[in-house]
Amino acid sequence: MFDPVCPSGLSPIRVGDKWAGMIIRCLEEGPRRFSELRVPLRGITAKVLTQSLRALQRDGLVIRNSHAAPGHAPAPVYELTALGRSILEPMNAACAWAADHWDDLLDARES
């Protein structure tokens, strides 16, 4: 999903730290487990993912639910809070802008 050379790194608009925006996108469609997040976020290490998730929790954008079923291993899942979902709106505005002006940005960078 997110290429290591994901062009979103070129956009001047960023949400939180390096991975926060992508994490939020991954959680957009529902709760995900730690290992489920590592797949689309190609190349992220466990340490950095933990770090980013803790920061998002601290800001109240993401919540960690230790969903323990009896007889099974406890499976913590991460999901967006209402606040986290609300930030999708400005993020979408930023993405739309980046998509609209992508060529302008590339042209400017090259010279």
Place this chain on the structure above:
Amino acid sequence: MFDPVCPSGLSPIRVGDKWAGMIIRCLEEGPRRFSELRVPLRGITAKVLTQSLRALQRDGLVIRNSHAAPGHAPAPVYELTALGRSILEPMNAACAWAADHWDDLLDARES
């Protein structure tokens, strides 16, 4: 204008480097000279302002016009390009979000 402890630093949404968002805001109402930018951006040093302005130029958001009048000292002014003005839209969306959810953010940070 921008306090050294400007709360905008707390927003998870950022445009460019530390000062880029504020510089763009300062240029919103028209061209400004180097020294005119240093006033509202309290505490910015010449070097860092130059750095940020060069980055904004490189991305095509700001243009530097050496406005030389005969008989006067050459007075370079910085102003937003069309691309630079267009980024105000997603910036406003981000600001609106931050204003709306300010209390939520503060609450989350405190705990």
Place this chain on the structure above:
DNA sequence: TTAACCGGTTCCCTCCTGGTAACCGGGCCC
């Protein structure tokens, strides 16, 4: 019992960002 896996944590290292302080060339003003 042992092995494997999941979800981390810890230590160490590197690079980038931002800041300080000093210096500097061109133009005007006296």
Place this chain on the structure above:
DNA sequence: GGGCCCGGTTACCAGGAGGGAACCGGTTAA
């Protein structure tokens, strides 16, 4: 000619962000 201001540039430095590799405790599967 001597300051002085404007608009920078040039070292140098400190802190933090990000990454690599190793380790680890609990649970389940063989």
